[in-house]
Amino acid sequence: MNINPQAPAxxxxxxxxxxxxxxxxLVACALTARIISHRGYHxxxxxxxxxxxxxxxxxxxxEEMCGIVRARCRPDQVLVIIGGNSxxxxxxxxxxxxxxxxxxxxxxxxxxxxxxxxxxxxxTDGGAVVAEVLRYEYPQQIYVxxxxxxxxxxxxxxxxxxxxxxxxxxxGLLEDFAPRNELVAEFLQTSVEDARQVEIRGADLxxxxxxxxxxxxxxxxxxxxxxxxxxxxxxxxxxxxxxxxRDKEDNFDEQPSYQRSTFASTAIEMGIVRGFTSLFYQRVDxxxxxxxxxxxxxxLRVARGAIPDDLKARTLIMLGRNSPYYLKNLTADETARDxxxxxxxxxxxxxxxxxxxxxxxxxEARDYGxxxxxxxxxxxxxxxxxxxxxxxxxxxxxxxxxxxxxxK
Amino acid sequence: MExxxxxxxxxxxxxxxxxxxxxxxxxxGFLIALVLHYALYRMGLPSKPxxxxxx
Numbered sequence: 001m002n003i004n005p006q007a008p009a010x011x012x013x014x015x016x017x018x019x020x021x022x023x024x025x026l027v028a029c030a031l032t033a034r035i036i037s038h039r040g041y042h043x044x045x046x047x048x049x050x051x052x053x054x055x056x057x058x059x060x061x062x063e064e065m066c067g068i069v070r071a072r073c074r075p076d077q078v079l080v081i082i083g084g085n086s087x088x089x090x091x092x093x094x095x096x097x098x099x100x101x102x103x104x105x106x107x108x109x110x111x112x113x114x115x116x117x118x119x120x121x122x123x124t125d126g127g128a129v130v131a132e133v134l135r136y137e138y139p140q141q142i143y144v145x146x147x148x149x150x151x152x153x154x155x156x157x158x159x160x161x162x163x164x165x166x167x168x169x170x171x172g173l174l175e176d177f178a179p180r181n182e183l184v185a186e187f188l189q190t191s192v193e194d195a196r197q198v199e200i201r202g203a204d205l206x207x208x209x210x211x212x213x214x215x216x217x218x219x220x221x222x223x224x225x226x227x228x229x230x231x232x233x234x235x236x237x238x239x240x241x242x243x244x245x246r247d248k249e250d251n252f253d254e255q256p257s258y259q260r261s262t263f264a265s266t267a268i269e270m271g272i273v274r275g276f277t278s279l280f281y282q283r284v285d286x287x288x289x290x291x292x293x294x295x296x297x298x299x300l301r302v303a304r305g306a307i308p309d310d311l312k313a314r315t316l317i318m319l320g321r322n323s324p325y326y327l328k329n330l331t332a333d334e335t336a337r338d339x340x341x342x343x344x345x346x347x348x349x350x351x352x353x354x355x356x357x358x359x360x361x362x363x364e365a366r367d368y369g370x371x372x373x374x375x376x377x378x379x380x381x382x383x384x385x386x387x388x389x390x391x392x393x394x395x396x397x398x399x400x401x402x403x404x405x406x407x408k
Numbered sequence: 409m410e411x412x413x414x415x416x417x418x419x420x421x422x423x424x425x426x427x428x429x430x431x432x433x434x435x436x437g438f439l440i441a442l443v444l445h446y447a448l449y450r451m452g453l454p455s456k457p458x459x460x461x462x463x
Contacts, residue, residue: 014433021437022444029445054458086460119460160458203452216449226446229457 026210033211036218037063040071043243046095047115048126051245054160055119056229058220058242061213062167065116065130069138073112078399079138080113080390083127084145087320089117090379092252092369099379106387110400117145118161123317124153124306125161132311133173140399142390143311146318149345150280150291150299153306155183170204179305252369253376266326269371273326274334277341289337291344303352312353314397316389318382319345321360323368355393359385 045068052058073079082088082100090098104113116127123145131143147153157165168174169184188197207213220226221242228238280295307315319342321327330338342358349356359382360367367378374382394400 012429012432014430017430017433018437018440021434021439022441023437024434025438025441026445028438029441054454055460057453057457059453120458160454203448206448207452210445210448212445212449213452216446227450227453230459 029215030209030211033215033218034063037061037067037211037214038070040064040067040069041218041222042068042071045072045114046098046247047089047100048118049095049245049247049249050231052221052242053118056231056242057227058217058225058229059160059163059213060126061217062129062133062164062171062173063211063214064217065126065164066134066137069112069114069130069134072114073138075138077109077140078111078394079131079134079141080107080111080144081127081131081141082113082115082117082144083121083125083131084117084123084147084318085121086117086119087373088115088144088146088318089119090115090249090374091119092250092373093376093379094249094251095247097376097379098249099374099376099383102380102383103387103390106383107390111390111394120158121161122154122158123147124155124165125157126164128307128315129157129164129168129174131315132175132308133168135175135311140394140397141314142393143315144318144386144390145315146320147345147349148276149319149341150295150348152299152302155180155302155306156187166200167204167207170201171208175308175310177305177308180308183302183305251376252373269326270329272371273322273330276322277337278334280341281337289340291340296344296348299348300352303349303354306352307354309353313355314393315354316386316393317346317349317354317356318386319349319356319358320372320382321358321363322371323365324363325365325368326371355389357385357389 042064048060050056052060069079069081080103082103088099090100093099095101098115100113100115104111107113114127116130118126127145128143131141134141156162165174192200216226223241224239225232225242226239232238232240280292281289282292284290321338321342327335327338342361346356346358363374363378363381367375367381369375369378
């Protein structure tokens with residue numbers, strides 16, 4: 001061997017080859033992430049259960065979520081994306097009895113229902129962003145989410161799910177919608193420091209090229225995870241591939257909370273139930289309630305800017321009532337205000353251009369696991385209400401005219 | 409025969425030397441790329457996990 005063992009490091013280290021390896025490594029990671037995430041890698045996806053959610057330090061990426069859709073939805077099917085919060089996520093409903101499974105059963109093979117609702121999210125988070133990003137790829141789509149009457153949506157998303165909105169926006173995947181741009185600009189000006197804005201944009205643009213979020217999510221899901229979380233605090237489960245964890249949601253049916261409610265929690269929940277509508281209404285005379293005009297105006301402005309106009313009509317916002325276990329404690333006067341708020345709330349969403357309906361008016365206490373979340377039985381009732389609405393919308397948009405000729 | 413074997417060995421070693429160090433450099437570059445890629449992923453994650461509380 002003609003290499004001198006005493007040669008300096010420069011003779012052994014090849015900077016150009018090293019740089020080539022560095023670039024090749026980055027390109028290989030980025031390409032792998034693009035290909036894998038685009039086609040989807042979540043087998044038997046049910047929903048983003050705790051172990052594959054931000055609660056366990058797993059932040060699903062936009063492309064990963066789009067990949068889940070691509071892996072399941074044929075071009076001839078109507079895509080139904082579910083967004084919103086823990087109620088539509090199906091908290092308290094086991095994976096095989098969750099409401100979105102029932103919705104899929106009721107809608108049949110012409111539709112594909114995908115549950116992208118997250119705990120603590122708003123109707124403008126997660127699923128809403130994915131639906132907008134896939135508007136050309138899956139033009140036959142309906143987006144379903146939930147809200148409380150006159151609760152403001154957030155056009156720029158809510159933490160910890162806001163990163164999905166920033167990714168889509170910074171990658172140029174969202175519509176250029178002036179009313180939303182205005183609201184986002186206001187939000188950035190008042191709530192996000194300039195340095196943070198640069199940081200978010202820089203990280204998103206770097207990720208658009210290098211796809212590090214997609215790559216390491218894929219590694220974490222398929223092979224090994226690298227971050228400890230309160231849900232996986234101990235070794236070795238902390239590093240197990242996320243796919244090893246099954247969707248093990250608590251089952252409200254085994255112990256409904258209305259049977260275990262203490263006086264203290266009932267009192268707290270009653271405060272929330274009353275606050276649901278009292279904030280937005282004022283008394284006009286001895287026997288009537290009137291919505292505060294500023295509540296209507298403020299809601300309309302934000303709701304109009306939350307989702308682009310062409311996507312609003314195919315967005316169904318469900319206003320969910322609280323459990324009758326708590327509602328029965330309201331006075332007749334408070335009940336009248338509650339009823340009016342749901343009626344006005346749905347009208348406000350419609351005035352902003354969306355489809356909207358309420359659910360829960362005829363539900364029983366056993367349909368709820370707590371104040372707002374549904375048991376499997378309540379989920380079946382919700383699925384029936386939503387299925388009827390979705391079918392009507394699909395007919396209105398002529399989605400049903402496309403023949404079932406495409407086979408996967 | 410022995411002379412030929414020695415010649416082949418010398419030739420291989422002189423050829424393997426630069427090749428070997430190139431592979432090592434390439435591998436090191438690849439490894440650093442992987443570490444850098446992972447660091448970018450970790451830096452983008454929030455320092456505290458999200459705690460969901462139903463209300």
